[in-house]
Amino acid sequence: MNVGFIGTGSMGGMLVEAFIRSGALPPEAITVANRTYAKAERLAARHPGLTAVRSNAEAAAGRDIVFLCVKPLDFKPVIDEIRASVQPEQLIVSITSPVLLAHLEEWLPCRVAKVIPSITNLALGGVTLVIYGSRVEPGQMAMLEGLLSHISQPVRIEEKHTRVASDLSSCGPAFMAFVLERFVDAAVEETGIRREEAERLAVGMLLGTGRLLAGEGLTAGEVIRRVSVPGGITAAALKLLDAELDGVFNRLIRTTHAKFREDLAKVEQAFAVKHGPA
Structure with missing residues (x-):
């Protein structure tokens, strides 16, 4: 399995560290990209074998799973950048709750899922929430949950219950x-x-x-x-x-639901534009 990460901030970096620490992934199986390339480089320096690349498209191309670990309003530009690089059989996984599976399935030509990690995953514990899009096959579900089970207890939920x-x-x-x-x-x-x-x-x-x-x-x-x-x-x-x-x-x-609705409205606005070239 080879896995890409786009975004190595608080949660993206935590996932990379947890997967390596748990033995779920060797550094050689991981490719990372970050808006600030120096952050990706530092992560690669801490884990020899891990590959840091300069473009999101390069991080996504050819990976079995790609984790999108970016803020809600950064999502649309990232998707625009990687759309031409992903293939139908790939699994793209968002960790950003206000970005809906409908957004991802409309704009990406591949299989999509959403996971909500927790800082407790850094201690190889806690729960990771998992939600699947309509195109994900059982084998990919098993692959993703098998990966997450090294750092947490994966729990499938309905998307409507994401916030609570x-x-x-x-x-x-x-x-x-x-x-x-x-x-x-x-x-x-x-x-x-x-x-x-x-x-x-x-x-x-x-x-x-x-x-x-x-x-x-x-x-x-x-x-x-x-x-x-x-x-x-x-x-x-x-x-x-x-x-x-x-x-x-x-x-x-x-309070959390009100903030979620506010963020969701901003995401909806960002996605409410016509498709560019694939």
């Missing part, structure tokens, strides 16, 4: 890290405990809680019930949290 699924799997680590950071801040401010000690305790707690939920099969509700003794300290704190957080996550989801 991304909130949980991809944005979720930032939300949970934000809460953890505020928890540590409060512990330091209120008690004077050393920050390094508070962070070590909080991170260990989060890791252990994840293992209870994933490895031991406990639900979140079961963890709450087993930790919280009626009339005890945890129960008093949970009562406070329940009151203070009432509706917060509903508003959070409404």
Whole structure:
């Protein structure tokens, strides 16, 4: 398998690093292109055998899978650049949620899919969301999910649920890290405990809680019930949290969906032009 990456920024670079670290892909199987060529060169220097090229078309030509790891408004120019280089049997994979499969299938002559990775993939864990276009064959689905399974648990979803699924799997680590950071801040401010000690305790707690939920099969509700003794300290704190957080996550989801709709409208406008030459 040979794989191309167009865009080596935060998520594109993370995917390359994770695939190599996990052994899913040797550097020799990877070709990368980036708008700033020096970034692609630095990635190649860190992983001898990896090829950095100057054009997106070169990164796409002849690859089994091509990951498009660019921002929503950069998508249309990239597609215009690679259209003539891709062949019908190739699989082009977007990691950008506001770019719809309909956009890709209209403008590209090949098979298309969308995946939403997570920063947790860098630790070879978490979930990667997977959505397929109508032209993707079962063998290509198996190839893509087999690749992703080295760094995550691939989960197929419906495209209409992309945003909320991304909130949980991809944005979720930032939300949970934000809460953890505020928890540590409060512990330091209120008690004077050393920050390094508070962070070590909080991170260990989060890791252990994840293992209870994933490895031991406990639900979140079961963890709450087993930790919280009626009339005890945890129960008093949970009562406070329940009151203070009432509706917060509903508003959070409404906020992410509003931003998604804003980005989608901009993408729709960018794609609302006639086809240029293939």
